[in-house]
Structure formats: C-alpha cells, structure tokens
Amino acid sequence: MVTEAIVLAGGLGTRLRGALRDLPKAMAPIAGRPFLAHLLQFLKANDVHRVVLAVGYRHEAIIGFFGSRYAGLELVYSVETEPLGTGGALVRALPFITATHALVLNGDTFFRIDYRKFQALLDRSPRPLLTVALRKVPDASRYGAVGVTNGIIQGFSARGSVGPGLINGGSYLVARDIFERYPVPPKFSWEVDFLQARVNELQPLAIEFDAPFIDIGIPEALAEAQTLIPEWVSTAV
Numbered sequence: 010m011v012t013e014a015i016v017l018a019g020g021l022g023t024r025l026r027g028a029l030r031d032l033p034k035a036m037a038p039i040a041g042r043p044f045l046a047h048l049l050q051f052l053k054a055n056d057v058h059r060v061v062l063a064v065g066y067r068h069e070a071i072i073g074f075f076g077s078r079y080a081g082l083e084l085v086y087s088v089e090t091e092p093l094g095t096g097g098a099l100v101r102a103l104p105f106i107t108a109t110h111a112l113v114l115n116g117d118t119f120f121r122i123d124y125r126k127f128q129a130l131l132d133r134s135p136r137p138l139l140t141v142a143l144r145k146v147p148d149a150s151r152y153g154a155v156g157v158t159n160g161i162i163q164g165f166s167a168r169g170s171v172g173p174g175l176i177n178g179g180s181y182l183v184a185r186d187i188f189e190r191y192p193v194p195p196k197f198s199w200e201v202d203f204l205q206a207r208v209n210e211l212q213p214l215a216i217e218f219d220a221p222f223i224d225i226g227i228p229e230a231l232a233e234a235q236t237l238i239p240e241w242v243s244t245a246v
Contacts (some may be wrong), residue, residue, distance in 0.1 A: 010070040011112055011127050011182065012058045013157065015087075015102045017095050017199070018045060018116035019065030033067045035116040036074070037225055040239045042224060048119060049237050050080045050198050054245040057112065058083065063098040063107045064087035092095045096197035099183075109136065115179035119234070120144065120246040121241045127182040130214065138187050140214040141181040141204070144222045149174035152224075155215070162213045165205045175215075177204075178222055 018035035035045040045062075052060060056110075060082050064071050070089050077084055087102035100111060110131060112124055122142055130140055141162060143155055154164040154174030166174075177200065191207060204213065222242050225231045 010056060010133065011108070011110060011124065011168070012056060013050055013106050013108055014057050014059075014124075015063055015099065015106070015113060015183075016045065016048065016116050017063050017102075017197055019034055019063055019068070019073050019092075019098050020073060020117055027236045028229050029068060032070055033064070034226070035064075036067075037231060039194035039231075039234050040226075040236070042126075044119075044234070044238070045071065045075070045116060045237060047242050048077070048114065048116070048160075049075075049082055049084075050120070051242050052112075052114075052124070053082055054079045054081055055244075056123065059085065059107075061085045061102045061111075063086055063087045063089070063102040065092060065098065072196040075145065092196070094196045094202075096203050097195055099199055100193060101189050103183070103185050103188065108185070110182055110184050113181040113183045115224075116218075118179035118224045119222070119238055119241065120178040120180050120218070121221040121245070122178070122180060123220075124180070124217075126216070130182060130216070136184070137182065137189070137214045138184045139211055140182040140203075140216055141176040143175045143215050143217045144178045144220065145173065145217065145228040146222075147173050149176050157215045157217075160216050161209060161213055164208055178218065179224070215227070234245055 020034035036043040081199050085105050149169045153168040155168045
C-alpha cells in the first residue's frame with residue numbers, strides 16, 4: 010500500500026498576505042484550523058501513516074503547531090535553509106521516504122480523491138515513475154489545461170486560455186528514485202521546470218478523478234474553502 014506522503018508546504022502565500030500575516034501558506038486558517046491540519050486528517054482517512062512535510066518559509070510555525078505526530082500520523086520534516094523551489098524541496102524530501110513510491114501533494118490544494126486508487130497503478134508492471142491526478146473543470150484558464158492521449162500526458166497549455174479542460178490537481182504518485190534518472194539543478198520548479206519541460210521523456214500517467222477540488226492560493230478561493238473543506242474532510246471514507 011502507498012502509506013507515505015510528501016506535502017510541499019514551503020509556500021509564502023504572497024497573494025494571501027492579508028489573511029496570513031507572516032505565516033506560510035499551508036497554515037492559512039480554514040474554519041479555525043490550519044489548512045494543513047485538514048489535509049493531514051484527510052490523508053489519515055486514506056490510510057496514509059507517515060508524512061514528510063517539506064517546509065521552508067516560517068517552518069518553525071508549522072513544526073511548533075504539529076510536532077512529530079498529528080491525527081495519528083508520524084510527521085517528518087524536510088527543512089529548506091534557503092528557497093529551493095517546489096522541485097528542489099521535493100529533491101530534499103524524497104530521501105526521507107522508505108518505500109518505492111510516495112504520494113506528493115501541493116500544500117495549497119485540496120483534491121478530495123481516494124488516494125488509495127494510486128495503489129492499483131503500482132500493482133501493474135512496469136511501475137510508473139510519475140502519475141498525475143487530473144480533474145475536468147468548466148474553465149481551465151487559471152491553471153492551464155493538460156493534454157492526454159491513451160492515459161499518457163502529452164503536454165500542458167499556458168494559463169489564460171478560457172474554456173473547459175483537464176487540469177493538474179496537485180496530487181502525484183512519484184517514484185522515490187525519479188531524480189536519480191533525471192538530474193536537476195539545486196533550485197527549480199517541480200511543475201514548470203521538471204514536469205512540463207520533461208513531459209516527453211517522463212510520459213507521466215494520467216488518472217482522472219471527478220472529485221471536489223480547490224486551490225486556496227487566492228483570497229476568493231480561501232473564503233470558499235472555509236465551509237467546503239471541513240465538509241469534505243468530515244465525509245471522507
């Protein structure tokens with residue numbers, strides 16, 4: 010079973026400064042609790058037992074709040090001493106994983122999927138290096154659309170193009186040794202500099218979910234999340 014996860018929780022939350030003050034984005038308040046608290050509770054409901062938190066900006070706030078255990082989860086911290094980008098943060102965090110694969114989640118998105126379904130992919134041969142959870146939305150302009158053919162991601166369109174499409178839901182199944190096969194610089198973006206730039210080499214698998222999704226990165230979405238996320242977590246199976 011996939012029982013380990015990495016949460017990329019080092020974001021500054023620049024567009025949420027009014028709501029966050031000096032807190033990292035993963036600590037954005039949702040119904041009286043940090044966003045990350047809801048996400049961890051949801052991971053526990055999906056049979057995850059151990060979570061690596063990739064933290065950077067104001068990491069002491071996250072460590073001080075959650076400690077080494079939360080909601081029955083073992084928590085391990087991968088701390089950036091300088092900003093490395095989401096890609097550099099993931100490179101630093103993956104060695105803390107003990108299994109061949111781990112879930113990797115953005116620390117500012119909530120995708121109410123059954124993460125256990127990723128396990129079915131590992132039961133096939135060969136095992137995938139990278140799988141991306143996608144969601145169909147009526148307007149992909151904020152995110153950019155993902156092109157898929159026969160279950161393989163072919164490319165990504167630029168943000169701004171109005172219209173329906175599949176979007177990257179910020180949830181991945183990643184092989185622990187992926188960066189041993191694809192050398193990378195110390196600082197880079199996971200999505201732009203790696204996933205999008207190397208899509209033809211990686212041939213990531215696509216798995217589509219028709220499930221509630223929200224990215225709290227803008228004030229309007231953060232306001233909506235106040236009622237949506239607690240409901241989604243409370244009804245998790």
